[in-house]
Structure formats: C-alpha cells, structure tokens
Amino acid sequence: MTRRWGWLIAAVAGFAVATAALAYSFARRADDSGPPGITVGEKLDSLKSERAALQARADGRARIELLGALRVASLLADALAVRGEAANERALDRLPHAWRQALAALDALDMALADALARPGAGATLAAQAAARRGQAALDRLAGGNGLPLVLAFTPRFVPPRRATGELTLAAPGDPRTHPLPPQDAALHLATPAARSAPQPTVSQPTVSQPIVPLYAPPFAAAREDDPPVAVEIVGLHLASGGTPPVLSLGDWRGEGEVSPERLRFAVPRRAFATAAARTTLVAGTLVLRHDGRTVTFELPFVVLPDRPGSLALDQKVRSTVAESNTLVSPAILARAGVGESRTVHRCFDPPPGWRFDKANSRVVVVERLGWVDDISDPTMNAGDVQFAAGKPQQICVDVAAKPAAKTARTATIGRFEATLVRDKEEDSVVHTGIRALDWREPVRVPLEAGAVAWKLYVRLFDEVDRDFADGVADIPFVHIALEEKDGERTLVLSADPAAAPAGDGRPEGH
Numbered sequence: 317m318t319r320r321w322g323w324l325i326a327a328v329a330g331f332a333v334a335t336a337a338l339a340y341s342f343a344r345r346a347d348d349s350g351p352p353g354i355t356v357g358e359k360l361d362s363l364k365s366e367r368a369a370l371q372a373r374a375d376g377r378a379r380i381e382l383l384g385a386l387r388v389a390s391l392l393a394d395a396l397a398v399r400g401e402a403a404n405e406r407a408l409d410r411l412p413h414a415w416r417q418a419l420a421a422l423d424a425l426d427m428a429l430a431d432a433l434a435r436p437g438a439g440a441t442l443a444a445q446a447a448a449r450r451g452q453a454a455l456d457r458l459a460g461g462n463g464l465p466l467v468l469a470f471t472p473r474f475v476p477p478r479r480a481t482g483e484l485t486l487a488a489p490g491d492p493r494t495h496p497l498p499p500q501d502a503a504l505h506l507a508t509p510a511a512r513s514a515p516q517p518t519v520s521q522p523t524v525s526q527p528i529v530p531l532y533a534p535p536f537a538a539a540r541e542d543d544p545p546v547a548v549e550i551v552g553l554h555l556a557s558g559g560t561p562p563v564l565s566l567g568d569w570r571g572e573g574e575v576s577p578e579r580l581r582f583a584v585p586r587r588a589f590a591t592a593a594a595r596t597t598l599v600a601g602t603l604v605l606r607h608d609g610r611t612v613t614f615e616l617p618f619v620v621l622p623d624r625p626g627s628l629a630l631d632q633k634v635r636s637t638v639a640e641s642n643t644l645v646s647p648a649i650l651a652r653a654g655v656g657e658s659r660t661v662h663r664c665f666d667p668p669p670g671w672r673f674d675k676a677n678s679r680v681v682v683v684e685r686l687g688w689v690d691d692i693s694d695p696t697m698n699a700g701d702v703q704f705a706a707g708k709p710q711q712i713c714v715d716v717a718a719k720p721a722a723k724t725a726r727t728a729t730i731g732r733f734e735a736t737l738v739r740d741k742e743e744d745s746v747v748h749t750g751i752r753a754l755d756w757r758e759p760v761r762v763p764l765e766a767g768a769v770a771w772k773l774y775v776r777l778f779d780e781v782d783r784d785f786a787d788g789v790a791d792i793p794f795v796h797i798a799l800e801e802k803d804g805e806r807t808l809v810l811s812a813d814p815a816a817a818p819a820g821d822g823r824p825e826g827h
Contacts, residue, residue: 356400359419363393366426371598371617373433376780379596379619380793380818381441383473385429385448387617390600391467392422392455394614398464414457421447421454459553465605467552467614475589475599475620476814477756479543543586550580550603550616560606564616566599589620594779596622625794625812626777630749630762633770635742641674642737646714648683651700652728653718662705664713671737673712678735680704680714686728687720697721702731744769754795759811766805773797773808793818 367390374386396418428447432440459466548564550573556562561572562580569588573580580603589599597620605612646665653659667673680702687697700717707713716731747765754760754775764771775783775792783792796811 360397360400363396363422363426367393367615370426370429370433371600374598375433376596376778377436378433379598380777380781382429382432382444383617383619384819385425385432385444385451387470387473388448388451388455389422389425389429390615390617391469392418392425392451395455395458395466396422398466398612399458399462414460418454418458421451425451463554465552465554465607465612465614467550467555467603467616469552470548470550470616472546472548473619474814474817475546475586475618477621477623477625478586478591545583545585546589548582548584548601548616550582551578552580553578554607555580555605563604565602565604589618591620592622594622594624594626596620596778596780621794621814622778625754625756626775626779626781627751627753628760628762628776628810629751629774630808631772631774632747632749632765632768634745634747634765634767635769636745636767637740638743640739640741642671644673644735644737646712646732646734648730648732649702649714649716650728650730651716651718653700653720653726655726656720656723657726658700658717658719660715660717662713662715664705664707664711665733666711667737671739672710674736674738675712678704678712678733680731680733683730683732686730687725688727689722689725694725697725698727698729700727700729702729702733704733754810754812756812756814759809762808762810764806764808768806771808775810 370389371386374382378386396415399415425444425447428440428444432444455466455468459468555578556575562575564571564573564580564582564584566584566588567590569585571582571584573582584601590597599618599620601616601618603614603616605614644667646663649661649663651659651661682702685695685698685700687694689697697720698718699721700719702714702716705713705715712733712735714731714733716729718727718729720727747768749762752760752762770786772784772786775785775795777783777792777794781793785797794813794816796809796813796816798809798811800807800809
C-alpha cells in the first residue's frame with residue numbers, strides 16, 4: 317500500500333514538471349514572436365504619417381517660428397526609421413533603451429507641434445521649441461557605435477528669394493501673361509491679388525492684407541537667370557560609408573554631393589526650389605544613401621522665401637496747435653468833469669486765464685460824449701476822447717477823458733474797448749500712409765510727420781504673418797526697422813533682408 321502511494325506521488329510530480337516545462341516553452345515562443353500590440357514597423361509608419369500631417373498643417377507663421385522644431389522632428393523620425401527597419405516585426409518594448417527614449421522625445425515633440433499649430437500663441441511656440449531641444453538631444457544620443465547613418469543638422473534653413481523675378485514691370489498691351497493697360501482716360505491702378513474672405517478691418521487697426529506691387533513684363537525685358545546655386549551642407553555620421561556617392565533630390569533635380577569627413581555639400585540650382593510670388597513655401601528634399609547594401613533616406617525640409625517680402629502701413633497721431641479766438645467787449649468806463657475842468661480815468665484789464673490779447677485786433681469805442689452849459693445839454697461842449705494807454709505787456713489799458721470845449725461847460729465821457737482774445741488749442745489728427753510694398757533690394761523710407769506724437773506700424777510678412785509695433789523700433793524676421801533723425805526730421809526705414817532669419821535650430825550652423 318505504501319509503495320502504491322509513493323508511485324502516485326511521483327507520477328503527479330512528473331506531470332507537474334512537464335506542464336511547467338511546456339508552459340515555459342510556450343512563453344519563450346510567445347516572447348520571440350512579440351506580444352500582441354503595436355510593432356516597430358507600425359510605429360514607423362505612424363511617425364511618417366504624423367510628419368506629413370504636421371508639415372501640411374504648417375501655415376506661414378509656423379513655417380517661420382516652428383521650422384527648427386519641424387526639422388528636428390523630421391531628422392529624429394528618419395534616424396529612428398533607419399535604426400528600426402531591421403526590427404519591423406518586433407514589439408516596441410523589446411527595443412534598446414536609447415531607441416525608446418528617442419521615440420518618447422519624438423512623440424512629445426509631435427504633440428507640442430500639433431498643439432502649437434492648433435492653438436497658435438507665444439506659450440505654445442515656446443513649448444514646441446523646448447520639446448525640439450529635447451528632441452535634438454535625443455538625436456545626438458543616437459550617434460552611437462552601430463555604424464548607421466545619422467543626419468544631425470543641415471543648412472540653409474531658409475532659401476533666399478530669386479533675384480530675377482521681383483523687378484517692377486509694366487504690363488505690355490496684349491501680353492497674355494499680364495493685364496492689359498487701362499484706357500488713355502482711365503486712372504492707372506496698382507494691381508493687387510484677389511482678397512480672401514476675412515473680417516473687415518477696423519479704423520483703429522487697418523489691415524495690410526494685400527501687397528501692392530506694380531506689374532511689368534514687356535517681352536523685350538526677359539528676366540535674367542542669374543540666381544546663384546544654393547549651397548546645401550549636411551552634417552552627420554556615416555554619411556558616405558556605402559561606397560556609392562550620396563544623392564540629393566529636390567523636385568526634378570538630382571545631384572551627387574561632395575563628401576568630406578562627416579559632411580556632405582551640394583550645389584543645388586535655385587530653380588529646383590519651388591517658389592511662390594508672395595508666400596513662403598515648404599520644400600522637402602530627399603537625401604539618399606547606401607549602407608550595407610540597402611537604401612537609406614532622410615527628408616530635409618527647407619522654407620523657400622517668396623519673390624515679394626510683404627507690405628506695410630503706418631498710422632501717425634499728429635498733434636498740431638490751432639489758435640482759438642474770441643472777442644472781448646470791456647465794461648463801460650465813465651469819466652466826469654466839473655465846470656471848466658478836465659478829467660481822465662485810466663483803467664487796465666487782464667485777459668482771462670489761458671488767453672492772451674491780440675493787440676493788433678483791438679479798438680477803442682466812444683460810447684457817448686456828454687456836455688452841459690447852464691444845465692442845457694450840448695455834446696459839442698465835450699472835447700474828450702478814448703485812447704489806449706501804456707501798461708503791462710499782457711494788459712490792455714484805456715484812458716477815458718472828459719474835457720470841456722468852453723470854460724462854462726461841464727462834461728462826461730463814456731468809453732470802452734473791444735479786443736480779440738487768442739489761445740492755443742491742441743488738436744490731434746490721424747495721418748495714414750496707405751499700404752506700401754516691401755522690397756528685397758531697396759529699403760522703404762516712410763517720413764514721420766513733424767508733429768507726430770505716436771505712431772503704429774503694421775507689417776504683413778509674406779502675405780500671412782502680421783506684426784504691429786507702437787512707437788518703438790523693433791526687428792521682425794527678415795525685416796530690419798530703424799528710426800533715422802536728420803536735420804530735425806525723422807524717417808522710419810524698413811529693410812527686407814533674406815539673411816535676417818529668426819533663431820536657428822539650437823545648434824551652430826557649422827556643427
């Protein structure tokens with residue numbers, strides 16, 4: 317009986333061990349195939365879709381303010397794609413720690429960019445730029461010893477405008493490329509693009525929504541093709557390790573690069589970059605490398621500056637002094653003299669507070685001359701008069717005299733004066749300059765009125781980005797603003813400069 321129980325216990329123990337071994341084997345097999353959930357390949361596909369969506373949503377403001385963050389997101393996504401391509405079927409949580417850190421940084425950067433695009437503002441822009449710095453740090457940490465290609469930075473960020481197409485041109489009659497000239501008796505109007513649906517501008521904040529640029533393109537004045545090539549420089553690791561020269565593609569153009577240690581240089585024809593007349597354009601180039609028998613690609617986004625930088629308008633508050641006038645009639649002044657006597661009454665008057673007498677426009681008035689001889693009224697017996705007299709500079713003084721014409725007469729004289737009162741009154745008015753076009757070649761000079769006490773400048777950059785400044789002098793991307801004073805005259809000078817780009821990607825251009 318004891319032997320039977322021992323055999324039963326041994327059988328149960330063996331079954332338990334076999335079951336555990338089988339469960340362990342299935343667990344190992346499940347681990348090798350990866351747990352259910354998102355795989356590396358699926359994540360890489362979602363990263364590419366997210367990048368395309370963010371770049372498509374970037375408007376003119378985002379292309380200027382968020383270009384650095386967009387570029388970091390693109391480079392980090394491509395770096396992760398290169399490193400994750402060999403593990404497309406593996407689960408994300410089985411990847412190296414550095415790879416997962418970089419992925420988290422990219423997810424955070426994409427979320428910050430999406431928020432900045434959905435809710436534009438200074439706070440969202442700063443948050444996206446901070447996320448871009450963390451993403452750049454994660455990109456730098458991927459530069460390990462695995463020998464895989466890595467692009468860390470590239471220039472330029474902004475492709476300069478074309479030289480040949482921004483010249484002012486006059487439409488030739490019948491030229492199908494331009495509008496015909498107006499009739500001889502019609503006014504010549506500046507051409508403007510069609511207005512888009514937008515709220516009507518208010519008086520206090522005029523909108524500079526449409527650049528004003530005269531057109532001119534006679535057939536005999538063809539544009540010169542003198543734009544120099546754009547120098548594209550790429551900095552990274554293992555960029556030419558496959559033996560095949562690296563190739564950069566932009567539109568229909570393909571070109572091989574000059575290889576130097578950890579750098580690639582390309583001379584790209586300016587015409588390869590798609591360019592708009594008045595708005596910036598986001599153009600993506602593709603860098604193609606060969607590594608270990610496979611093709612590796614990196615997307616390089618550039619922002620191309622348009623032919624016309626934008627427009628401006630200036631409102632000035634001008635304060636002028638206007639003379640306000642009124643007429644003052646003085647009280648009557650009586651001078652009375654006895655028989656055979658003469659008498660003069662001297663009176664001085666001050667102007668009301670804030671006023672002054674215009675003495676050139678003043679006069680004395682004899683209201684009445686009275687005279688009596690033996691109580692018989694005879695005005696001819698009064699030889700008196702009313703005259704201005706000396707006094708303080710701000711006063712008007714009058715002498716009223718009663719003087720008998722005969723020794724037996726007594727007299728009385730009534731007089732007064734009338735004078736114009738003047739005071740200075742300040743009046744404010746608004747002077748509008750109207751809309752003026754900025755130009756890449758020549759600065760725009762707007763004189764300030766002599767009595768300007770305040771001004772507000774409105775700038776529409778690339779037909780999409782609006783900026784305004786009150787009284788002070790500031791710089792905006794691609795525009796220098798200066799205030800010149802000469803011979804007592806002030807002039808506001810705006811210079812459009814393709815080199816005046818905003819801050820870079822957080823690293824030196826030559827890194």
